[in-house]
Amino acid sequence: MRVNIWLKRSYYGVISVMAVFIILLVGLSLFVHGYLLNDEETESLMGLHFIYGFSALTLILLIFGALGARKEKMWALIVFAVGMILICLYLIAGEIAYLVLKPQLEAAMMSRYYIMLPLANATESELANLKYKQAELQCCGVENYTDWEGIIPDSCLCDEKSTNPCMNAPNENQTEVAIYAKPCLPIIIEVDMQFLHAAKGIQVGLILLWVLSIGLCVGVLCQINKKLETPTVVYSSEAKAGNYTYLTEAPDSCPT
Known part of the structure; x- marks a missing residue:
């Protein structure tokens, strides 16, 4: 019993989209990193380091997921699923924290400019x-x-x-x-908050994509598990030696 080909193709398609997104994210981060090298402030660079770590972890999990589906290795698919679940939980926690701490975030942005005064x-x-x-x-x-x-x-x-x-x-x-x-x-606060809203909207899309990859991975795991539980048919030469009779004769009597 093989894993459904369309399920596999859907899984490959989703993780391929995820890989392309992560590669583009790394490329953009490298560009921004190069632009900020001469900046005296390190807060933005710390955020870029987080993106590098997140991207590297995701790419490693995608490799495990692709190899697991290709070779039908349950342990690799389990590593992918567990890792993606943890990432999803982290992203969801970030969304909740953003909604709860939004007023404090705006106040922190304002204080960053207030400390510049007097200019x-x-x-x-x-x-x-x-x-x-x-x-x-x-x-x-x-x-x-x-x-x-x-x-x-x-x-x-x-x-x-x-x-x-x-x-x-x-x-x-x-x-x-x-x-x-x-x-x-x-105006600066409004623009920065709009940027954060857009970033959080993209993050929601990522969460949905991550959840879809987890669902497809679980589907592949279920089919592989069914395959492993299928009893093995053993060929025996004694099957040809059996005595068979043909029911060609009419019965002697019929029941009344």
């Missing part, structure tokens, strides 16, 4: 990051343009092509300049 005491990397976001998001200052204490950078200046509202403000030489009217902190 005269901020580091060069913090100022460069804020100036980049001012030009990108069309905003000025953390809470207000006055955070710059009269020395308004060029990233705050708006022109006719600006999509966000502008306002006039005094610069260091007491001349009026047109700057972005909105502060940056609310």
Whole structure:
């Protein structure tokens, strides 16, 4: 009794999609890692290290799962199923923690920018990051343009092509300049939360894909287990030596 070919193909297809996703994730992480090498902060790099570990573990489990289905080895499929179940539980716990700790997460993001104030005491990397976001998001200052204490950078200046509202403000030489009217902190928090929502949505899709792979793996395991329990048919030469009679004669009497 062989494992159903369509079940195997479905299983191979799902784990192949998972492998492609993991490889793309590693490639993207390497690109971001190279971009952040000159960054003084290490928080993002720690997150990338977690992605590397997660990707490596998943790829190892996928190899076990593929070999287990190919060779019909129950132990390899069990390792795959148990590992994927643990990963799913971790991802689900992360989703629950995100929903519970969402207000605290927003507060932590805000405090990261509050500690930059006053901007005269901020580091060069913090100022460069804020100036980049001012030009990108069309905003000025953390809470207000006055955070710059009269020395308004060029990233705050708006022109006719600006999509966000502008306002006039005094610069260091007491001349009026047109700057972005909105502060940056609310916009940054909104953008970061949208990014997190998208990331968590992708994570939900991963959980569903992981669960599907576990279900197909269990199906393959069940069919292999049935195959192992099938009794072996033993050929015996004595089967040909049996005495057989043909029922060609009519019975002597019929029951009344």
